[in-house]
Amino acid sequence: MAKQPVSGSDKQHLEGSKCIGQCDMAEQTEVVVMLRRKDEAGFRQLMTKVESGDAPGEPVSREEFDKRFGASEEDVNKIKAFAKHYGLSVVRAEANTRSVVLKGTIEQFQKAFDVKLERFQHHNIGEYRGRSGPVSVPDDIHGAVTAVLGLDSRPQARPHFRFRPPFKPARGATQPSFTPLDLAKLYDFPDSDGAGQCIAIIELGGGYQTSDLSAYFSKIGVKAPKVVSIGVDNGKNAPSGNPNGPDGEVTLDIEIAGAVAPGATLAVYFAPNSDAGFIDAVNRAIHDTTHKPSVVSISWGGPESNWTQQSVSAFNDVLQSAAALGVTVCAASGDSGSSDGVGDGADHVDFPASSPFVLGCGGTNLTASGQGIGQEVVWNDGDQGGAGGGGVSGLFDLPVWQNGLSVTGTGGQKTALAKRGVPDVAGDASPQTGYEVLIDGQQTVVGGTSAVAPLWAALIARINAIGGAPSGFVNPKLYKAKSACNDITEGNNGSFAAAKGWDACTGLGSPNGAKVAATLKPSAKKKS
Structure with a gap:
């Protein structure tokens, strides 16, 4: 049976990883095969309108x-x-998500896709199943297959949260921290509890304890939201009891989104931390006809350079579907400044936040004064404390709504933005001025851009509830409005500095909720 490589499926071994032996040939695993669309030309036409902000009022229904x-x-x-x-064997075959999940032994998959799978060890991520070279498929299905995901089990993303470090206060000084409700007030969020909306929260490990959520919402005086756990590709709500691990991410996402939009249903999609799991979780969420999320919150990601071309293409394709369906996707831009933690001396941005179909959420350091914001600057607590991710994509072209913008370097030099700039917006993210949460029974203060994604997602849910319609793909509208955000003009995230207007540290700025709501207000046609 003649075979051809799947475009962009070539994979290199991770630097610093070493082969430690063969896989168990009888080991069972699952692989996700992604398929092309029926009407690609029609979809392109629709997306041209969506990207420019000229899409018709009503998004396309899921049906x-x-x-x-x-x-x-x-x-x-x-x-x-x-x-x-x-x-x-076929575990799941869905025409709507364009995915087929196959199950079999390592030996069967090696033969089916002409790959060699081996066990690898890496000092940062531990042991995983890896491959190098392309994935090949028979000629008769080559045109239909856009990606084959999951042969490699390498962890694809990391959670973007940080705990406040131990702190010795100056005499009489206490560090400011906020509940999500405090921030909703400071950012002038419109009055709403998000009733009737569903916020999808994507998680790649860990879990939440219901006792934590009950205690937390009771403490801040909010009715506990309905939280639904949904397993994807054998993922499930599995709290480890260790707040420093993924439990921290899962719990803070739910507590922040739930505090700000307690009337919304929070659908938490748990998937394995691999490119297959990550992509499939978002795909399942946006096509979920039971819960119908109008907004998705993603607090996980990894440098663009860590993704294969087929994974990026498959994921970006899913994110385009979200935009066409009128689902807003908010993603954390990373906590390691302009390098995104890569360590090669170059600048990198985080994916999926760098996708043009995502609202990339960066970080600030915020202090309050009286009832309002005293000062808000770029989050940068130094090498150990973290800094908001942002910069210029190496993968994505300049979106039309970012035309004419420029990036400002730390030396003050301005360069025309040539490719997709990250982030789009920002919010309080420094652990020094962070969010009060309860994780695995422990009251703590956290920061990170992973707190900003659910904060923005909950704001969008409030706005959707007020308008009775989804805000949809919000980027073109926000960039057009320019003044819907509080412009951050001080600080840097490493290579890039804050500047008037959009910048590669905080995007358009932190939310002025009332102005964001006015900007995203549905037209009369949309509400009918």
């Missing part, structure tokens, strides 16, 4: 979207036949 832009039955059946030929 209509599935009918027009899902995978064809013929392509799904071809993958089923391919699976049968290699003795693989």
Whole structure:
């Protein structure tokens, strides 16, 4: 059976990783095969309007979207036949998410996709199953397959949160920290509890304890929101009891979103930390016809340079679907400044925050004065304390709504923005001025851009509830409005400095909730 490589599937071994032996050939695993759309030309036309902000008032319904832009039955059946030929079982085959999940042994997958899978060890991420070179598929399905994900089990993303370090106060001084409600007030969020909305929260490990959530919401005087746990690709709510691990991420996401929009349903999608798990979780969330999320919060990510081309393309494709469906996606821009923690001396941005179809959320350091904001600058607590991620994408072209912008270097030099600039917006993220949360029974203060994504997601949920319609793809509107955010003009995140207007540290700035709501207000046509 003649085979061809899947475009962009070539994978290199991670620097610093070493092969420690063969995989167990009888070990069972699952792989996600992503398929092309039925009407790619029609989808392109729709996306041109969405990207420019000229899309019709009503987004495409999930039902209509599935009918027009899902995978064809013929392509799904071809993958089923391919699976049968290699003795693989079909766990799930969905035309609407354009994904087929296959299960089989390592030996079967090696033969099916012409790959060699081995065990690797890396000092930072531990042991994982890896491969190098491309993934190949038979000629008859080559045109239908856009990505094959999950053969490699390497952790793909990291959570973007930071605990406040131990602090010795000056005499009489206490560090400021805030509940999410304090910040909603400081940022002038419109009055609403998000009733009738669903916020999807994506998690790649860890879990939450209901006792934490009950105690937390009771303490801040908010009715506990409805939280639904949804397993994707064998992921599940699995709290480890260690607040320093992924539990910290999961719990703070729920507590921040739930405090600000307690009337919304919080649907938490748990998936394995791999490119397959991450992409599939977002894909399942946006196509979820039971909970129908209008906004997605993502606090996980990794440097663009850590992703294969096929993974980025497959993920970005899912994020485009979200924009077409009128689902807003908020993603943390990272906590390691302009390097994104890569350590090669170059600047990097975090993906998926760097996707043009995502609202990239950067970080500030905020102090209050009386009832208002006293000072707000770029979050940069130095090498150990973290700094907001931001910069210029190496992968994505300049979106139309960022035309004419420039980046300011720390030396004050301005350069025309040539590719997608990150982030789009910002919010309080410094652990020094962070969020009061309760994780694994411990009251603590956290920061990180992962706190900003659920904060913005909850703001969008409030706005959606007030307007009775989804805000959808918000980037073109926010960039057009210019003044819907508090402009941050002081500080830097390493290579980039804050400046008047958009900058590569805090984007357009932190939210002025009332102005954001006015900017995203649905037209009369949209509300009908």
